[in-house]
Amino acid sequence: MPALDRIDLDLLSALAEDPRVTIVALAERLGLSRNTIQARMARLDQTGVFQSYERSFSTEVLGFPLQAFVNIGVRQTELPRIIAELARIPEVVQAHGLSGSIDLLARVACRDARHLFDTDARILSIDGVERTETSLAMGEVIPFRAAGLIGLARREV
DSSP states (O other): OOOOOHHHHHHHHHHHHOTTOOHHHHHHHHTOOHHHHHHHHHHHHHTTOOOOOOOOOOSGGGTOOEEEEEEEEEOGGGHHHHHHHHHTOTTEEEEEEOSSSOOEEEEEEESSHHHHHHHHHHHHTSTTEEEEEEEEOOOOSSOOOOHHHHHHHHHHO
16 A cells, blocks of 8 residues: 555545545645546556445335345364355345454345345355354444544644
8 A cells, every 4th residue: 555645634534524536626625637537546546545436325215125144163274265155145235354353244135034044044055154043234334534544634734
């Protein structure tokens, strides 16, 4: 990851506040040329600062209102294959590798409790998955956010 300067942080802050802001509006807001903004955006993109351009939306509108987190314990030597198989399960909307007693944490979206039961069974049936533990998400209380981290990073630049 590249070191970010104050202009990069200002740009990221503006994008965090309004992800749909145009290049022209960013240039005006930051007092920079459109070309400078485009070049900065391209560099940030090429160096992996932007993780996804996929629009985030509610899984509920697609008919999958039940969200759960599945703790998954695996045989470590088979982790890459297990992750590939886990990625083929459409209900798995996100997964993280963890340290500690749990190897993977998967976020799943399902229609109802029966669908969640079936999804858990498919995860557990992956060769090399040794155990799972599922917790229902009761509601998102703090959505993903980066503005606070941008503020902390500004203090260090």
